[in-house]
Amino acid sequence: MTAPTGHVGRRSRALALVAGQADALLVSDRTNVYYLSGFSGSAGSLLLTAAGAVLVTDGRYGEQAGRECPGVEVVLDRSPDGGALRRAVADGAHRVAVEADCLTWAAHTALSGAVGADRLVATRGLVEQVRRSKDDDEVELLATACRMTEEALGGVLEWIRPGHTERQIAVRLERAMVDLGADAPAFDSIVAAGVNSALPHHRPGAAALRAGDLLKIDCGARFRGYHADLTRMFVIGAEPDSRQSEVHAAVAAAAAAARALVAPGVAVTVVDAAARRELGEWEPRFTHGLGHGVGLQIHEAPLLAARSADTMVRADVLTVEPGVYEPGFGGVRIEDTLLVTDAGARCLTTMTRDLIRLA
Numbered sequence: 001m002t003a004p005t006g007h008v009g010r011r012s013r014a015l016a017l018v019a020g021q022a023d024a025l026l027v028s029d030r031t032n033v034y035y036l037s038g039f040s041g042s043a044g045s046l047l048l049t050a051a052g053a054v055l056v057t058d059g060r061y062g063e064q065a066g067r068e069c070p071g072v073e074v075v076l077d078r079s080p081d082g083g084a085l086r087r088a089v090a091d092g093a094h095r096v097a098v099e100a101d102c103l104t105w106a107a108h109t110a111l112s113g114a115v116g117a118d119r120l121v122a123t124r125g126l127v128e129q130v131r132r133s134k135d136d137d138e139v140e141l142l143a144t145a146c147r148m149t150e151e152a153l154g155g156v157l158e159w160i161r162p163g164h165t166e167r168q169i170a171v172r173l174e175r176a177m178v179d180l181g182a183d184a185p186a187f188d189s190i191v192a193a194g195v196n197s198a199l200p201h202h203r204p205g206a207a208a209l210r211a212g213d214l215l216k217i218d219c220g221a222r223f224r225g226y227h228a229d230l231t232r233m234f235v236i237g238a239e240p241d242s243r244q245s246e247v248h249a250a251v252a253a254a255a256a257a258a259r260a261l262v263a264p265g266v267a268v269t270v271v272d273a274a275a276r277r278e279l280g281e282w283e284p285r286f287t288h289g290l291g292h293g294v295g296l297q298i299h300e301a302p303l304l305a306a307r308s309a310d311t312m313v314r315a316d317v318l319t320v321e322p323g324v325y326e327p328g329f330g331g332v333r334i335e336d337t338l339l340v341t342d343a344g345a346r347c348l349t350t351m352t353r354d355l356i357r358l359a
Contacts, residue, residue, distance in 0.1 A: 006137050008071070011036050013130045015048045022097035022121045024049045024088040028081055029102040031296050032127040034225060038068045045080035046072075047088055056083040081107060082114060089115050097121045125301075132293065132301050133315035138226065139339060139348075142294070142317055145182070145228035146337055146348040148221040152176035153230070153351070161359045162211050162237045166191040166204035169217070177221040186220035186227035187298050193236070197330040200288055200323060211237035214244060214330040215358070220298070220337075227298045229319050230349045231335035234358045247282060247324050247332045248355040254278040254322040255334045255353070258290060262338055262345035264314040268304040275322045276306075282324045291319035294337055316340040317348070 014036060018025050027033050027046040037046050037055055041064055044057035053072045057065050057080055065074045077083025081103075088096045098111070100122035112120060134142065156173045170189045177185055192202035193209050197216040209215065213236045220228035233248060240248065254275040261271045272290040276283045289305030294317050302310035302318060312318070321335030334353050339346040 006135055007036060007038060007069075009135075010130055011048055011053055014127050015050070017126050017129065018097040018121070018123065022095040023093040024091075024095075025097045025123075025126075026081065026084050026088065026099070027127060028099050029127065032099070032102075032131070035127065035131055035296055037072050039065055039072075040068060040225075041065065043080055045084040047084040049088065049091060049093065051091065054084065054087055056080045056087065081111060085111055085115055089119070093119075095119055095121050097123045097126070099126070100124050128301060131295060133313055134295060134317050134339070135315070138295065139315070139317070141224050141226040142228065142337070142339075143348050145186070145221045145223040145226050146230065146350075148177055148180045148182050148223060149186075149219060149228040149230050150349060150351045152180055152182075152221065153217065153219060153232070157234070157356075157358060160209070160215075160234075160236070162209050164209050166193055166196070166202075166207050166209075170204040173217070173219055177219075180221070182221035182223050183225070184222050186222040186229065190216065190218035190231075192216045192331070195328060195330055197332070198325045198327050200325060200331065200333070209236045212241070213237075214332070216331060216333060218333065218335065225296050227294050227296070228349070229294055229298065229321075229335060229337050230351065231321060231333045232351060232353070232356075233332050233334065234356050237357075237359045239357055240355050243329070244332075245355065247326075248334075250279050250282050251322050251324055251332045251334050252353055254286075255320055255336070258320045258322065259336070259338065259345045259347070262312065262318075262320070262340055264312055264340060264342060266312050268302055268308045268310045268312060269306060271312075271320070272304055272306050272308075275320070279322065279324065285324040285326055286322060287325060288323065291321050291335075293318045312340050314340060314342060320345075 041061040191204040194213040218231040258275040291304035293300040323333030325331035
């Protein structure tokens with residue numbers, strides 16, 4: 001049985017990035033190990049050479065690694081990084097690229113002492129560079145996570161009534177995601193009612209919903225390691241008042257302006273600036289970046305912000321999430337997860353962006 005083509009191709013692209021610098025690549029970051037091999041255990045390092053891939057893990061995960069990583073040699077060692085590095089040297093590697101962001105000073109010192117510091121080549125963000133453009137399998141997993149998120153949220157909206165607390169809604173929502181097949185929530189759900197909606201990252205608590213409250217729900221499901229991210233706005237037990245409608249309309253226009261500019265080769269600052277222009281007088285209340293990449297982590301490259309140097313590339317998956325937050329009144333944020341295609345933005349989240357009355 002051979003390894004999935006996706007993993008083989010990813011490993012080839014990662015190894016190619018160290019060509020001329022090193023003979024091997026030692027991958028220690030757990031997310032990167034999973035991305036390149038499919039191994040989901042909590043202890044494991046992946047060694048990549050021209051001869052193939054070797055996963056080094058401890059005795060707890062030997063059988064699991066064999067199941068999850070077909071086509072990858074599995075070696076048991078209580079020190080995965082050390083075992084992988086020793087294997088590289090034994091196989092004739094003169095220089096080994098390592099993930100500098102993942103190794104502690106103590107770990108680097110130990111590895112240097114074992115094989116010599118001159119054999120180690122520090123890299124930063126190398127596998128993350130490969131991870132950034134999502135392949136077709138990843139896009140489908142992300143789309144599934146988004147569908148689960150929207151189905152779970154849609155079911156919970158039918159239940160919400162004045163008197164329910166933020167915490168009750170968050171718990172019910174996260175349980176619904178898991179019941180639909182999600183691994184877990186992608187992050188702690190944000191359920192913010194009334195004046196709490198003015199807090200961009202409010203933690204749901206005992207606040208009970210009251211008629212006329214704005215309700216902000218920011219949530220996502222994680223499916224087979226891939227994350228969704230969605231924010232929608234609601235009003236409880238009443239029609240939106242003029243101010244709520246005005247702010248929501250401004251944020252919706254900002255989000256639409258940003259989505260319209262999403263395309264390969266476009267600087268993220270251009271997209272961020274378009275959203276801010278559309279907000280007009282409300283722009284000073286937009287207190288965070290426009291968005292972020294999404295994948296095996298809920299926040300990854302690219303960063304969409306006024307001072308970001310990133311440029312969008314084909315097959316980026318990212319969020320667009322402008323918001324306006326006014327203490328004492330509340331806040332509005334509209335967020336979608338998007339795939340960057342040659343034809344522009346493809347929305348993986350499709351739930352209506354209207355300001356909806358609940359109950």
